[in-house]
Amino acid sequence: MIDPRVASGLRDLLPAVMIPRERMLQTFRETFASFGFVPIETPHIERMEVLTGKGAGSDEVLRQIFEVTNKGGTPGELALRFDLTVPLARFIARHMDEVGVPFKRYAIGSVFRGERPAKGRFREFTQCDFDTIGTDSRLADAETAQIIHAALAAADVPPFTVTLNNRKILDGALESLDLSGRTGLVLRSLDKLAKIGREAVAAEMQRPADAGGAGLSAEQAARVLDFAEAGRGGVSVLDAAEASLGSNPKAAQGIADLRTVFQYLEAGGVPAERLAVDLGLARGLDYYTGIVFETTVDGWERFGSVASGGRYDDLASLYTSRRLPGVGASIGLDRLLALLDEAKALKAAGTMAPVLIANFPGTDPTVPVRLAARLRKVGIGCEIYPEPIQVGKQMGYGSKHGHKLAVIVGPDEVAAEVFNLRSLETRHEDKGLAWSVLEDSVHGALEVLQNGSLPS
Amino acid sequence: MIDPRVASGLRDLLPAVMIPRERMLQTFRETFASFGFVPIETPHIERMEVLTGKGAGSDEVLRQIFEVTNKGGTPGELALRFDLTVPLARFIARHMDEVGVPFKRYAIGSVFRGERPAKGRFREFTQCDFDTIGTDSRLADAETAQIIHAALAAADVPPFTVTLNNRKILDGALESLDLSGRTGLVLRSLDKLAKIGREAVAAEMQRPADAGGAGLSAEQAARVLDFAEAGRGGVSVLDAAEASLGSNPKAAQGIADLRTVFQYLEAGGVPAERLAVDLGLARGLDYYTGIVFETTVDGWERFGSVASGGRYDDLASLYTSRRLPGVGASIGLDRLLALLDEAKALKAAGTMAPVLIANFPGTDPTVPVRLAARLRKVGIGCEIYPEPIQVGKQMGYGSKHGHKLAVIVGPDEVAAEVFNLRSLETRHEDKGLAWSVLEDSVHGALEVLQNGSLPS
Numbered sequence: 019m020i021d022p023r024v025a026s027g028l029r030d031l032l033p034a035v036m037i038p039r040e041r042m043l044q045t046f047r048e049t050f051a052s053f054g055f056v057p058i059e060t061p062h063i064e065r066m067e068v069l070t071g072k073g074a075g076s077d078e079v080l081r082q083i084f085e086v087t088n089k090g091g092t093p094g095e096l097a098l099r100f101d102l103t104v105p106l107a108r109f110i111a112r113h114m115d116e117v118g119v120p121f122k123r124y125a126i127g128s129v130f131r132g133e134r135p136a137k138g139r140f141r142e143f144t145q146c147d148f149d150t151i152g153t154d155s156r157l158a159d160a161e162t163a164q165i166i167h168a169a170l171a172a173a174d175v176p177p178f179t180v181t182l183n184n185r186k187i188l189d190g191a192l193e194s195l196d197l198s199g200r201t202g203l204v205l206r207s208l209d210k211l212a213k214i215g216r217e218a219v220a221a222e223m224q225r226p227a228d229a230g231g232a233g234l235s236a237e238q239a240a241r242v243l244d245f246a247e248a249g250r251g252g253v254s255v256l257d258a259a260e261a262s263l264g265s266n267p268k269a270a271q272g273i274a275d276l277r278t279v280f281q282y283l284e285a286g287g288v289p290a291e292r293l294a295v296d297l298g299l300a301r302g303l304d305y306y307t308g309i310v311f312e313t314t315v316d317g318w319e320r321f322g323s324v325a326s327g328g329r330y331d332d333l334a335s336l337y338t339s340r341r342l343p344g345v346g347a348s349i350g351l352d353r354l355l356a357l358l359d360e361a362k363a364l365k366a367a368g369t370m371a372p373v374l375i376a377n378f379p380g381t382d383p384t385v386p387v388r389l390a391a392r393l394r395k396v397g398i399g400c401e402i403y404p405e406p407i408q409v410g411k412q413m414g415y416g417s418k419h420g421h422k423l424a425v426i427v428g429p430d431e432v433a434a435e436v437f438n439l440r441s442l443e444t445r446h447e448d449k450g451l452a453w454s455v456l457e458d459s460v461h462g463a464l465e466v467l468q469n470g471s472l473p474s
Numbered sequence: 475m476i477d478p479r480v481a482s483g484l485r486d487l488l489p490a491v492m493i494p495r496e497r498m499l500q501t502f503r504e505t506f507a508s509f510g511f512v513p514i515e516t517p518h519i520e521r522m523e524v525l526t527g528k529g530a531g532s533d534e535v536l537r538q539i540f541e542v543t544n545k546g547g548t549p550g551e552l553a554l555r556f557d558l559t560v561p562l563a564r565f566i567a568r569h570m571d572e573v574g575v576p577f578k579r580y581a582i583g584s585v586f587r588g589e590r591p592a593k594g595r596f597r598e599f600t601q602c603d604f605d606t607i608g609t610d611s612r613l614a615d616a617e618t619a620q621i622i623h624a625a626l627a628a629a630d631v632p633p634f635t636v637t638l639n640n641r642k643i644l645d646g647a648l649e650s651l652d653l654s655g656r657t658g659l660v661l662r663s664l665d666k667l668a669k670i671g672r673e674a675v676a677a678e679m680q681r682p683a684d685a686g687g688a689g690l691s692a693e694q695a696a697r698v699l700d701f702a703e704a705g706r707g708g709v710s711v712l713d714a715a716e717a718s719l720g721s722n723p724k725a726a727q728g729i730a731d732l733r734t735v736f737q738y739l740e741a742g743g744v745p746a747e748r749l750a751v752d753l754g755l756a757r758g759l760d761y762y763t764g765i766v767f768e769t770t771v772d773g774w775e776r777f778g779s780v781a782s783g784g785r786y787d788d789l790a791s792l793y794t795s796r797r798l799p800g801v802g803a804s805i806g807l808d809r810l811l812a813l814l815d816e817a818k819a820l821k822a823a824g825t826m827a828p829v830l831i832a833n834f835p836g837t838d839p840t841v842p843v844r845l846a847a848r849l850r851k852v853g854i855g856c857e858i859y860p861e862p863i864q865v866g867k868q869m870g871y872g873s874k875h876g877h878k879l880a881v882i883v884g885p886d887e888v889a890a891e892v893f894n895l896r897s898l899e900t901r902h903e904d905k906g907l908a909w910s911v912l913e914d915s916v917h918g919a920l921e922v923l924q925n926g927s928l929p930s
Binding site for chain 1: 552
């Protein structure tokens with residue numbers, strides 16, 4: 019016997035998890051599409067060179083890469099993708115003439131990282147990315163945040179906050195502190211503020227350059243942190259920033275851009291209480307150059323961001339000489355589902371077919387088959403129990419799997435052309451309903467169950 | 475610069491391909507769910523041992539396996555799955571107690587085979603599998619064929635034929651020819667009949683055992699082939715088979731089972747003209763033991779089967795001592811889409827958002843953002859062009875991407891609170907429509923375009 023376990027850090031997804039997951043993915047797809055985004059798919063396997071080109075991935079990500087070899091293939095040539103951004107950059111470099119710019123695409127798929135396995139950390143996980151490529155437009159910036167809001171709201175995620183910043187404001191602030199040359203290092207430290215706290219970040223910022231730190235003085239670190247910590251709140255935070263930083267042209271530009279984005283978000287119907295500004299928000303990645311965002315579920319901030327992204331100046335410089343600015347975000351499906359599960363905000367689900375049709379011992383199985391076909395024809399999913407075992411056991415199967423109603427037709431009911439309709443929740447049973455009113459009866463009973471009241 | 479190509483045998487899927495593909499997958503998911511099937515997902519990476527256990531895959535498939543290694547991992551331990559059946563077997567052995575039987579699951583995902591790249595053959599392709607596990611029921615057999623029919627019909631596949639056989643009939647026929655010991659070899663040859671023709675199959679059957687053949691006499695080969703070739707047609711073929719083979723208990727059982735399945739299919743509303751019997755149909759795989767099916771699109775038989783499967787006696791014997799019979803099928807999404815593309819039966823698609831809202835130079839962008847939000851609220855997908863370039867160019871973008879209508883609001887229209895609505899197909903433009911009737915106007919215009927007539 020071979021042990022049927024999966025490899026370390028990998029997992030099987032069971033129906034109870036998969037059903038809400040597929041529902042959520044379909045909601046995301048529909049939301050992306052409703053904004054004119056179109057899907058693309060790239061292979062799970064990429065050429066190693068594409069993935070490991072300078073700057074394609076962080077050193078950490080590259081250490082976690084899964085190499086792929088087939089018999090007769092050359093080792094080191096192929097690898098599994100570790101995100102959907104590098105494949106997007108390669109894709110757009112290759113297919114630019116076919117798809118044209120601006121190009122608004124979404125992509126949903128598995129990515130692979132050989133991380134040390136830990137609770138809630140997997141070596142294969144799903145990313146849901148959408149990007150607008152080939153434009154420097156504020157409308158596209160705002161639309162990205164608007165889509166995060168629309169997708170999560172449509173997926174019934176509990177109240178959440180999309181936090182925005184513009185890297186230009188931070189860059190300007192650092193410039194005014196004479197720290198321009200050290201922006202990347204400072205931002206990388208600052209990005210850990212929520213996670214490790216002010217003191218640890220200050221210490222990291224003061225670490226000398228030869229130890230990988232930014233080499234700030236204690237006072238410089240304090241001023242950066244003061245700036246970041248004062249800059250959290252509603253859009254009014256921008257007024258204070260303008261007062262203190264407005265003379266720095268870079269910061270002024272970032273503030274003006276962010277104001278514009280907030281105007282567009284208001285016009286787009288995103289409620290102000292779902293939005294926040296955080297002038298310290300950096301989003302570690304070096305390549306963000308304008309707006310950045312992240313998203314936390316209110317009260318569940320410890321899970322981290324469930325949807326993040328930002329604007330970049332040049333997406334595909336590794337693969338094409340054409341400059342392609344863009345803006346995009348990624349929804350972390352697995353993290354979001356884990357959060358909703360822990361928050362008990364996921365509806366348990368065992369089946370998507372509400373009706374179980376009994377396979378009554380002694381009843382010709384063509385009868386349930388015929389009734390099932392009629393129900394499906396009017397859009398009511400239903401399942402026939404495959405074997406004519408004891409009906410009570412079939413009902414147990416239905417309850418376990420989440421069927422709402424059972425249609426039961428024994429030999430007596432066949433003779434009278436009637437059926438019994440049992441609620442698997444309340445155990446109430448309507449007996450002797452005519453076959454001719456099957457669809458209406460089942461439809462009505464489902465409505466009652468859904469609304470908790472009699473249909474009017 | 476790094477060359478942005480993909481590795482040999484792999485491919486990017488562009489929006490024009492992805493849009494019908496996603497639509498089709500969603501149709502399949504809904505169909506599977508309407509029969510009570512639930513989704514599962516297993517990792518793309520499996521332990522090598524699971525994939526290469528005796529009988530898990532054919533020698534050919536095992537030669538094509540992609541090995542996976544991460545830094546610090548042990549070479550030879552992990553590999554990419556080559557189908558969804560082996561992972562299902564492992565899954566059910568591992569999770570039997572949680573999911574219970576009968577278990578009706580579907581799974582959709584990429585599988586990987588290092589085949590020699592050729593036109594239409596890819597090293598990564600998508601399978602759409604559904605199986606009913608843990609029952610020997612004829613209802614489940616019939617339901618599998620019924621779902622193939624329902625899924626393809628719902629996906630608007632042109633007229634197709636689901637061909638059925640029962641391996642017991644073939645086994646009985648070979649038994650009556652004294653060829654029981656050589657069933658596997660004979661069936662493997664027979665399975666090539668449609669592809670390589672009668673003479674080549676006869677020659678292969680006569681090849682001696684030490685050359686990998688079945689070692690039949692010329693007369694035996696002729697009788698097998700006569701049987702197979704006479705056995706193609708409607709369900710009446712079973713009458714002739716009964717007359718000639720009815721005295722063989724195995725064949726008699728197979729014939730009776732197949733008759734029952736046809737009764738259930740009729741009761742389930744599958745039109746008789748979509749069904750056929752082919753007593754020579756073997757489906758190469760050794761593990762099929764009962765019903766087998768394959769599906770061809772009428773007139774496009776040269777593409778081979780687009781949906782195939784059958785009943786097996788014991789799915790997971792490599793991983794559990796519990797006997798798990800079942801029946802299932804796999805829809806070959808890539809082959810089906812390639813066929814539909816060549817048959818010009820795929821609707822070209824560039825976007826799923828029918829409306830483009832112009833970003834008119836000089837118009838405050840909050841105006842199009844507001845109008846777009848209103849349209850999305852009533853379920854009309856729309857896209858705003860991200861930059862205020864010349865409107866003619868924006869219209870060109872809309873035409874290229876398949877938008878149907880453009881909403882145009884210049885500064886004059888803003889002042890009058892009106893908009894112009896242009897058909898990107900006919901170039902007809904309705905001018906000066908009031909903002910207050912935006913939703914109704916766009917909805918009405920889309921209906922006209924869809925129906926080719928004025929709405930009543």
